[in-house]
Amino acid sequence: MSLTGHEDDVHFKATFEQVEGSRSKGVITLTIDTPNWEKVNGIELWKHKEGDKITWTVEKVTMDETLAVEQSLLGVYPITPTKQEVYSSIAWCAKHDGCTSLPQCDPDQEKRKRKLLRTRKLYEYTQRSPGIPCQVRKVPDNHTLHYLSAAIQQKLLEHNSAIWNKHCRPWKTAKDVAHIYGCVFQQPSDITRWEDDVKFGLQRFAGTNNTMIRLCTELPEKLQVTPKMLKPFLGKYTLDKALKKRRLFVVDHAILERCPTVLNTTVCSPIALFYRDKRDRIVPIAIQLFQEKAEDNPVFLPSDDKYTWIIAKMWFNNADACVHQAITHLGYTHIVMEGFEVAVYRNLSKSHPMFKLMAPHFMYLMTINNLALDLLLGPGKYFDTVVSVGTKGAYELIKRYRTKWRLNVDGTLPADLKERGVDSPEIVPNYPFRDDALLTYNAILQYVTDYVHLYYPSDDMLNGDYEIQCWRAELDRPIEQGGLGIMGVEGVDGRFTSRDQLIQVVTSIIYTCSVGHAAANFKQYDEYAFPMNYPSLLRGRPPSDKKRRTESDVIEIIQDRANHYQLMTITKILSDHSYGNPLGDFDENFITDPKALNLVKEFRAKLDEVSETINESNEIRETRYDYLEPSKISNSINI
Template sequence: MDAIREMLLRPVNAVSSLLDVRDRPQYRLHVITGDRRGAGTDANVYVVLHDIHGRATRPLASNKVFRNDNERGATTTVDISTDEGLQGPIIKVEVWRDNFADIKLFSAISGALFGQKSKRGSASWFLDRIEIEEVIPQNNNTLASDDNLCEGVEENGIGGETPVTVHKAPGGGRVWVFPLQRWVAAHKKYTIHLHDCFLPQHDPDKERRAGDIQGKRELYKYEQKVKGGPAQIENLPSDEKFSEEYYWTFATEKLNLLAKTKLIEWTTNKWRTLDDLRKVYNESLGEPKCMSVWQEDWWFGLQRLQGVNPNVIAACKKIPEKFAVTEETVSGLLDDMSLAEALEKNKLFICDLEITEGLPHKDNAELASPFALFYLNKEDKLLPVAIQLKQQGGADNPVYTPKDPANTWLVAKMFYNNAEAQHHQALTHLGYTHLLMEGVVICTHRNLSPSHPLFKLMAPHFLFLLAINTRGLEKLVSPGGWVDNCMTQGLEGIFEHMRRGFERWSFEREGQVEKELEARGVLDKDILPYYPYRDDAIPLYNAIKKYVGTIVRHHYDTPDKLSGDYELKWWREELVKPRDQNGVGLKDIPGNAEEGFTSVEQVVDTISSIISICSLGHAAANFQQYEQYSFVPNYPGILFGEIPKEKRNYTEEDLMALLPSKRMTLDIMVITKLLSNRGTKSLGDFEMQYLYDPVGVNAAKEFQKDLKRLSLEMKKRNIDRQWEFEWLDPEIVPNSISV
């Protein structure tokens, strides 16, 4: 303790005595305004700095005459002279603003002198953080070269006060960071302690903290917009709206895609031939790779292992009674094995889409509820051997196999994929990522203060999620929208599908990657050797869990810290509360109602799951949508006509009659292309920094190293894969669900 105290005070004592007064380090104040809509202000901003010795500066104005300071996303810098008497470390700052309203005069003067205009007509201000930089004089070689003053030193509790941490600035001095990340009201003084990262029971400003949460509960309110549906936001808070840059990038991309298709004659007519359909891709948005292989059985098998919906395939231990597969059905399709031998040797796998049975659907498009049986052959390739398009076998519901006429078998595969596409959009994509996490985001804002380390840990993974959900429901999942027009289940069907799925979702199964794989019997590589989704998802999930664990275990290093965290108890309580009672309705979250989380590992697992769903879960389900959906026969979101009831042969004309019109095909192409574009940064490269304490900063750096290593490993694996699978490469996976 004495050694650390001596080191922290050396600029005041041992070193400063050797220097002339004019060579003492000065300080530089950096005021960083947040990059969100309406964040800037023309008000007068004042800051007071406090050092560890109890000294404080006079109020320092963070404004310069005739300058548009404190604007959105901008940094305002003020030099602090030695006359202020500070002798760091700096442990807290005070900040406030007035309600300056003479905007017109200011705009006129600044416009006349500098050609600038005030960007805002009010004094609203979102302060991201304040940084205090120690400026080392150029002739002060002693301080500039003394690394001990500048490397992550933490002293927990000098005199029982706030931890002091020293970070190195580019100029060799120290930097102290004071994040606020809140809206600053006029004439209200805000005290920000170093790093602003406290469990609620340890926060020196509990009154402000309680006010923050109460304010958030007024802004973030639940609404169950569909009966039995997910918990959603009642009204989108302004803080959650897209940044102007992101919004215009998104809108411009859609216009660009539409422009690329403008020379093609898109009508409500049907396609005449498959060749006619193939031609339009090179002339517009690009040819998906599957176009040359979509009819192949090996490709149909690969879709289960590395397509957009890789969470359905399961080990088959017994043929379901409703699935009318017999030895005769698959004779000759299992190499030299009988059906019984293939089952015993774990060579059979099944997809059962019972959940789609009886779903509402469009009047002119029936929806299957199929079984599909797959065989792992001697070359370890997964091949389809039987498909039944409805749950209950019978004379009008035959089992289709590769022994049937080519187009008969092809149509069975298309109707299976059509049913799975409904499952993909309703659950794997929209339901289990976008909408499930919407409730979690609302719950987090309502119960965890922005000063809570767990809020700071999760917040980067919530970026734009509420905004994209709000926009998506308005444009895509609405009457007359894309889902209503271009999916067999239509609007009514997708919401019923989601309701069924939410009733089944469990944290103990779907919430954790390895447990979900284990539940389907496909975790073991000896059982299913080739499974790119599994082989990339597990190490990525483990990297996330390592990162989360480092931070969570640091902040809950004693049992009393966990048991005393009342905000965490509120958070868990609302996560499990039923959706019709203003909760998120998540099932099987660890812990109990009386104590909340009962171990640190339960907290690690829960937060790892949330970050995983927001990153790798969404990436796996979303970014190859154009590759799978755009060439409609490959993975049809909609097919017209009745489900086949007999094994009749199909002509090409019959096949084309099943497909959507040219106009509908365009809609599918443009929307899936738009959804497949990534608009935010890669996982670990955070758009907004929240954690500034040394443990959080170092954990993030280690996380980034792990992700870089994983990216290289995944690229190497792709060299030898049957088909490239890049969708869980950390360079591809974003931090959040923002598209």
């Protein structure tokens, strides 16, 4: 196979030679047609036509000593390797410094601008549904990894075959439900959360929706509770004292009020009050299933009949699950981060150091989002089958939350914890998500800080970077004016004025694409696999009175066996860690600058320390929380 190319007036040709005894390795030999090395800024290698049938990787380009010594250009010119097939539309560029330069330092700024203008045409914004965050209008060919789609489709077929080979008879008892596990679906870690108030409370801090609970400093007026009603559940404290001692917490899902749902289903908009008891366990003490006070909207209490209280908790968890799926997972990891990725490709050259820093954390994102739109959110697909709000309700919730979500608060872990009043272990002693996520957040923050300081020795250097400033301006520019319309982006008048602002934005992006997504995603099967633990859909109507219920009433409201098998299928696939490398071990090595590579090594070493700390914590935790150990966090949103 031969390759030809040019760099302005400097032409070269290449030949592909087979390594003896190997069918998978080769050597590219470059013969330069002109000795005018001063004009050579880089080398592009392309695969065309028959070359598409060959799978290969490029590891490095080495200049020959006899050609380069007079110009003092002798050296190895790194080239980004890839484990996937190199498609014909991808050009791999090798420069003297590993393709890393700020635009104002690039020796050929005009050519760089021309390339970026061509790239910008490939990455245009669109909103898949009115009011939701921006995504890419069309996924460029070089992002479409068909193997990923094929792998997921195959798993769906395998699991669906197992489902339909079973006789999907109606549920009879709770024990009957517990017998659904076997060779295809393993039993989750705990199938008793639905019965246990302590485990129900812990779901707010170690489940899949860990960023909703907040410190309660005053009771919501719409919650019709009284001091007398709550007194039996507050131990030695009065209601006022419990509030002052910061022992009360609240989850308010007002965002669900009058949300669309799939046919013949209801979703509540509940308010739940939690109390930290003398053993530092945070447990539910009151649940009101709808927002407005009314006789047919009672407050349910732990002192109610056993199954009446259980059913109230299940309807609350159903609402929480809808918020988790639509907002926490789909809307404000997958979709919102795709917009940031599009902005990066539109505004930053692939030679830009910040492109190289962020690119590994966007790998496969456009692909998996495009796949999700088809497999999960299409008419009659999984969202419309197993989630109460369905596709229409999911898009409505994402739209509602876009007016509330701020990058520097909701998208920034320390600020979010502080804003919710749950940042201190003195207030919430047992918060596995917070404690583990902060360790990795801080490691990412240090990594980004060191990297930014490497390429921007001063704020003035940042101020002169017109690519990064164009990127910054596009982030909070209104959608109607061609931007992302993101609120809470650090900076002044659409510009970064300090390196700290850039560090905060990039840290939040990398955190959300890695840790944030891992927290929302990888525990899904464990939470959803037992239908009473965390029901994504309930049948019938929520209770409007406090009369006595039975186990049969519980069985009647969970979704049928066939639908639950579908839910287990998709959550099992989504909880799979097999796609992509763990955090810090990048699928593609965009970073090639030796000084920056040292920072990557330091980052990996810090992540190893975090892993040790988390593993030690899990040895003494009453309930293990393994989902944010760095080796189990992907670099990007790849599933």
